[in-house]
Each structure stands twice: as C-alpha cells, then as structure tokens.
Amino acid sequence: MLAMKNRMAKPQSRYARQSVPSVKRKTPKFSKICESLAEIGRGFHARGWVLGTSGNFSAVISREPLRLAITSTGLDKCNLAPAQFLEMDEAANVLRGNGRPSAEALLHVAIARGVEAGAVLHTHSVWSTVLSGSHASQGGIALEGYEMLKGLEGVRTHKHREWLPILENSQDMVELAERVSKTLRESPGIHGFLLREHGLYTWGAGLQEAKRHVEILEFLMEVLVRSGAAQSA
Ligand SMILES: [Zn+2]
16 A cells, blocks of 8 residues: 555656646657757856856746746756756746756746747856856946947947946846846847856747847957956946
8 A cells, every 4th residue: 555655656746747737749840949059058168158067047938927938947958958958837846857947947937928038048158157257347348340340230330339237136036037137128239248257148939030140249359358447447
C-alpha cells in the first residue's frame, strides 16, 4: 500500500502541473525554441557577454495566455542545454521543466507584453556595464551616425538616432518590472535599454531578430567605450 502510494505521489503532482486548463501543449515547438535559445546563449558566452551565471534568455511560445520558454536560474552559460529551459506563465510560475526562473523573469514578461516581443535576450557585457555607469546621470545613451545601426529592425540609415535608456538597477523585480513597462510606454520605438552597471535588455519579433539586436547593440557599446565615450561622459 505504501509502495503504491509512493508510486502515485509523483505522477499526481506532475499531472497537476501539466493540467493547467488554458495551456496549449506544443512540445515540438517548445523543444525547438529551447535548442535555439541554448545555442544563442552559448554563443553569447563565447563572446564574453554572459560570463558565469549572468544573463538570461526567453522566447514567447504562446501569446494568450502568455507562456515563455526561459532559462532556469543559476546556470553557467558556457554549456547551456535545451533541457535547462523552463516554460513559465506571466506570474513566473513554472509549468514545465526543472528548476526555477531567474529573478529577472518578470522583466521578460514586462517586455513580452509591453512591446509584443517574441524573444527577449539579456546580457552582462563589460561594455554595457561600463557605459550604463558612466552615462547614468544622463538617463541614457544616444547612438547616432553608425552604419551598424541599420542592423536594428526598421532602421534604414546611419543617421538614425537610437536612444538607449538607462534604468537604475534594483533587486526588487516587481518594482523594476513596473519601471520597465513605463519606459517602454514612454519611449516607443526603442530597441533595448540598460540597467545601471548591470547589463543590456533587448528583444525582437523573433529569436533571430533579438539575437541580431544583441550583436548590434553590443558592437556599438564596445565602439563607444573603445573610443573614449565612458571617459568623456
Ligand atoms: Zn541580469
């Protein structure tokens, strides 16, 4: 009897997790998205943008209700694997997978909702850490005149002026998510923002677009730091 009870205990809790009524099961799509997210994450680690356990990555797998595939917290990004991703709802409840989402999961939800992003990528590069500190008093960084700006969705000319807001960092994710939502409402058309001495958040309609935005913004921030912008701020 005891053995039977034990045998039943696990499937019951697992079933309870999987039987959330509004969740549509899309297993092949979820696993494919996790493969792509893991590959992108390993690539970012190789570039030095998400060293140690820093950074987190997500992609929308369902819009209504909102469901995200997102990195589990505390993972070394150098060998990120598809099995290390979770499916979560917009309150960061885990619906699938092992582990728990990053504390910053609520920021991913705010961005997925605020700009209808299909993917949200967050890096902690040296360049974003330096610039978001040196330019914090200005509230953001203007990127203008660079050919690489054309890699941002909708940008057609190097004369485009891209504003990269800097938000004060916080460990209170509910409060920070509200400030992120406010920034997205007040600065329509931005492609990303920085958290002060913390890192970059950017996004895209899909994962490839979001990845491209990381590459473009990280490139431009590196250019600014290497050309002395941090000293002259
Ligand atoms: Zn972070």
